[in-house]
Amino acid sequence: MQRFSAFALIRQALNGQKGWDRQWRDPEPKPAYDAIIVGGGAHGLGTAYYLAREHGIRNVAVLEKGWIGGGNTGRNTTIIRSNYLFDESAALYDHALKLWERMSQDLNYNVMFSQRGVLMLAHNVHDEQVFKRHVHSNRLNGVDNEWLSAAEAKAFCPPLNIAPGMRYPVLGAALQRRAGTARHDAVAWGYARAADALGVDIIQNCEVTGIDRDAAGKVTGVQTSRGAIRTNRLGIVAAGNTSVLMAMAGQRMPLESYPLQALVSEPVKPIVPCVIMSNTIHAYISQSDKGELVIGAGTDAYISYSQRGAMHISAHTLEAICELFPMFRRMRMLRNWGGIVDVTPDRSPIIAKTEVSGLYVNCGWGTGGFKATPGSAHLFAWTLAKDEPHRINAPFNLGRFQSGRLIDEAAAAAVAH
Amino acid sequence: MLLITCPFCGQRPEIEFAYGGEAHIARAADPRATSDEAWTEYLYVRGNARGLHAERWRHIRGCGRFFNALRDTVTDHFVATYKMGEARPDRTEGKQP
Ligand SMILES: Cc1cc2nc3c(=O)[nH]c(=O)nc-3n(C[C@H](O)[C@H](O)[C@H](O)COP(=O)(O)OP(=O)(O)OC[C@H]3O[C@@H](n4cnc5c(N)ncnc54)[C@H](O)[C@@H]3O)c2cc1C
Ligand SMILES: [Zn+2]
Numbered sequence: 001m002q003r004f005s006a007f008a009l010i011r012q013a014l015n016g017q018k019g020w021d022r023q024w025r026d027p028e029p030k031p032a033y034d035a036i037i038v039g040g041g042a043h044g045l046g047t048a049y050y051l052a053r054e055h056g057i058r059n060v061a062v063l064e065k066g067w068i069g070g071g072n073t074g075r076n077t078t079i080i081r082s083n084y085l086f087d088e089s090a091a092l093y094d095h096a097l098k099l100w101e102r103m104s105q106d107l108n109y110n111v112m113f114s115q116r117g118v119l120m121l122a123h124n125v126h127d128e129q130v131f132k133r134h135v136h137s138n139r140l141n142g143v144d145n146e147w148l149s150a151a152e153a154k155a156f157c158p159p160l161n162i163a164p165g166m167r168y169p170v171l172g173a174a175l176q177r178r179a180g181t182a183r184h185d186a187v188a189w190g191y192a193r194a195a196d197a198l199g200v201d202i203i204q205n206c207e208v209t210g211i212d213r214d215a216a217g218k219v220t221g222v223q224t225s226r227g228a229i230r231t232n233r234l235g236i237v238a239a240g241n242t243s244v245l246m247a248m249a250g251q252r253m254p255l256e257s258y259p260l261q262a263l264v265s266e267p268v269k270p271i272v273p274c275v276i277m278s279n280t281i282h283a284y285i286s287q288s289d290k291g292e293l294v295i296g297a298g299t300d301a302y303i304s305y306s307q308r309g310a311m312h313i314s315a316h317t318l319e320a321i322c323e324l325f326p327m328f329r330r331m332r333m334l335r336n337w338g339g340i341v342d343v344t345p346d347r348s349p350i351i352a353k354t355e356v357s358g359l360y361v362n363c364g365w366g367t368g369g370f371k372a373t374p375g376s377a378h379l380f381a382w383t384l385a386k387d388e389p390h391r392i393n394a395p396f397n398l399g400r401f402q403s404g405r406l407i408d409e410a411a412a413a414a415v416a417h
Numbered sequence: 418m419l420l421i422t423c424p425f426c427g428q429r430p431e432i433e434f435a436y437g438g439e440a441h442i443a444r445a446a447d448p449r450a451t452s453d454e455a456w457t458e459y460l461y462v463r464g465n466a467r468g469l470h471a472e473r474w475r476h477i478r479g480c481g482r483f484f485n486a487l488r489d490t491v492t493d494h495f496v497a498t499y500k501m502g503e504a505r506p507d508r509t510e511g512k513q514p
Pocket of ligand 1: 038039040041042043044063064065066067068069070071072073074075076077078079080206207208209237238239240241245260261262296337338339340341365366367368369370371372
């Protein structure tokens, strides 16, 4: 792997930029692998990277039906935070946040991780009480989160309108300073490049169409659009398409897939210094380094695999944004798109072994799994390598839907992010 | 926005309706005799079909009545809507007639 550094940049500049290698190979699938990951999103690519780096399992393929990062990874609004309510979730998301803090160095790839802070606005007494409860619970778990008065919130984020006459007055806000954003494509590419350098085959345009099992039910391989490939360790990391893949091994899942939308505006000079979320009016906004306002909308009401959402959903979000920031009323939107998110009944993910020997699943990240990418990948690689969950992902199993030990983060995940 | 045909009122815009999840999931007749597996299936596990999906809708801002629909979840085409209590129409293709 050609390492990136200031020195390499200068040398290539003098060279007319002609000496750069391709960042990962484009291999033909081999007949068999020690482990196969289905889904070339950042969670899947990261899983392959950690399998190779931490567990020495390098004969690994990532199979992606389209192009890597073309699923929810490349469609998300990149909010990263770890201020979830319950102990299990705080441990999971903060594990990820700690890995984010050194990801660019680990991967030798600038993922533009920016800890600009996430501000969650309180508009009524209920919000205020809920956020304060979150702040206390987070701090007991060693996760930073603090309560700001309206004036303090305005000082942190000057474009905020805290006038009392607003339709949705700002009574205060919860702020996680370590939270922020990252460049989504770079995360997929950085993991792909680093995994490839360790020997992982990244195989694009390769759709998995079947899962092969022996008489005892054990996984023996997959059928794909590029032929059959053998393995006895199969990890499914397919976000909105998880139910479809798991059905290939006869498994029914506690999942529903919904379209979730986002929009970006025309680029403008820096105006939004942090991420601002409002659960009550269901809107959130940040500004990309290119200058676009990045706005997240809600999910459609019904399940769908259409990868686009209804217009009235994004219109509703824009109304909310204009109420909060009247100065954005004349901004024009440049693009909007949808991704298919897989939602569990308790809004917490599943990172687990399954009933089928050799079959593992990492799914249910719903509207908010980008923030968990390195943690999810790290823990799933552990689970695949050791055939047992890590302490942190042990609670995020499939059995909880039968035992009733749900991890109900519906409140923390109320707004799609 | 989708156009949905209420079996009682005819074609109306999507925002008049509320979605009610997968259809034809019956609650156990004898809850105490029902296994944990069956409860899990009833409460949490869903087909999440990529293709034809039978689902409940309610014309909440219209006649207020519940009905079922068969929709293709890839194209969002409604293949059929039918009254509660009627069997799922026997269709295999997803295109609107
Ligand atoms: C609009 C939007 C905004 C979001 N905003 C945020 C946010 O601000 N913060 C946050 O934390 N999260 C957010 N999310 C959620 C986040 O994007 C996801 O949780 C996360 O990216 C999931 O990553 P993944 O790698 O598991 O899935 P994906 O990136 O979707 O990867 C799954 C891959 O599997 C492939 N695949 C599917 N079926 C097959 C098959 N049969 N064979 C081979 N490959 C297959 C797909 O092509 C896809 O590339 C948002 C999502 C959306 C849609
Ligand atoms: Zn009606």
